[in-house]
Amino acid sequence: MTGLQSQPVAAELTETLPARWYKDPEIWQRERWPIFGSNWIHVAYDHQLRNTGDYVTENLAGWPIFIRRTDDGALTAFYNLCPHRAGPLVFDGEGCSKNLVCKYHGWAFNAEGKLLSARDFGAPAPDNMDLTTIQVASWRGMVFVCLNPATPPLLEWLGDFPKEIEGVPLESYRYHSKSVRRVACNWKTYGDNFVEGYHLPTTHPAMSRDADALNYKVEFKGDLRWNIHTMPPRDESTFSVFGYFWPCFAFDVFPGGFAIERWLPRGHTHSDLIFEYFFADDAKEIEETVKFSEEVADEDARMCEHVQRNLDAGNYNTGLLSPKWEYGVGVFHDLIRDAVGPID
Ligand code: FES
Ligand SMILES: [Fe+2]
Numbered sequence: 001m002t003g004l005q006s007q008p009v010a011a012e013l014t015e016t017l018p019a020r021w022y023k024d025p026e027i028w029q030r031e032r033w034p035i036f037g038s039n040w041i042h043v044a045y046d047h048q049l050r051n052t053g054d055y056v057t058e059n060l061a062g063w064p065i066f067i068r069r070t071d072d073g074a075l076t077a078f079y080n081l082c083p084h085r086a087g088p089l090v091f092d093g094e095g096c097s098k099n100l101v102c103k104y105h106g107w108a109f110n111a112e113g114k115l116l117s118a119r120d121f122g123a124p125a126p127d128n129m130d131l132t133t134i135q136v137a138s139w140r141g142m143v144f145v146c147l148n149p150a151t152p153p154l155l156e157w158l159g160d161f162p163k164e165i166e167g168v169p170l171e172s173y174r175y176h177s178k179s180v181r182r183v184a185c186n187w188k189t190y191g192d193n194f195v196e197g198y199h200l201p202t203t204h205p206a207m208s209r210d211a212d213a214l215n216y217k218v219e220f221k222g223d224l225r226w227n228i229h230t231m232p233p234r235d236e237s238t239f240s241v242f243g244y245f246w247p248c249f250a251f252d253v254f255p256g257g258f259a260i261e262r263w264l265p266r267g268h269t270h271s272d273l274i275f276e277y278f279f280a281d282d283a284k285e286i287e288e289t290v291k292f293s294e295e296v297a298d299e300d301a302r303m304c305e306h307v308q309r310n311l312d313a314g315n316y317n318t319g320l321l322s323p324k325w326e327y328g329v330g331v332f333h334d335l336i337r338d339a340v341g342p343i344d
Helices: 025-037 154-158 187-194 205-210 286-313 327-340
Strands: 041-045 054-060 063-069 075-079 094-096 115-117 135-139 142-146 174-183 217-219 226-230 241-245 249-254 257-266 270-279
Touching: 025 327, 041 054, 041 063, 041 257, 054 142, 054 257, 063 142, 075 135, 135 154, 142 154, 174 257, 174 286, 187 257, 187 270, 187 286, 187 327, 205 286, 249 286, 257 286, 270 286
Parallel strands: none
Antiparallel strands: 041 142, 054 063, 054 094, 063 075, 135 142, 174 270, 217 226, 226 241, 241 249, 249 257, 257 270
């Protein structure tokens, strides 16, 4: 054994998840259902789904799904999968589809996903060939889905988190813009990075000039699935509050606006890092704020890609977590271990 693998482990320190967890396709398969299928995942916004027939698709940890607004104003969500021969009901992206008709051979479904007609099938429309619905709900303009029907409703699942951020006037801010980066790292590599402030002075020197990064705090308030980060700003114009909710949802609050930050896995080797910015109509220096946030995101993405290459290299197994700064990483790893169960 070489390198860090040969270092003795101090009994009181916590080890990281082994490198294998970040690169083994079998572990990714073990993660998919308990983590991404059984938790509520934020995938869209109410403003994308205003009118009857509006839809948004997503590839949720490998499951193609779509959300659609029905003519009575309700949100519905389905696997984007026709029971005939697995054709799509809508193509990828977002749009408006007044009727639910499979793109492949034209089977038609009602708004609730019940089969209405099997076009020119040569036999009566078969029974039990409806679309599979999935849970969908919106909270404060954000639309979440959950594949597992046994998971409690969204508001119950969110626990005390809504209370914690009820003072942030999300609804008074207007959608501004979005950025998407395809980052060559496992979703957990980015997650590890989000839940600690240890890297700020070194990875984000410009941010640390504007804020007191040495007093960055990650606080847990009873429920280990979420945490709130605070960093004293040096003046009125910088970031100061961040939040994280398991498994891949986060937000950044800054003067006059906020960003939703999420990282959706694209298999076990890549993640899409998505930022959506919202601002008050009278917010100042919007373009500068977005530019600065994007630079920070570039720094994180570059660092996570480099860490991932090192995790993949084969001469590192586990590291040690700083008890002062990286408690949140240990909690994140415990949630992953609990969800996946023992690995041989
Ligand atoms: S796959 Fe949908 S109609 Fe054939
Ligand atoms: Fe960072």
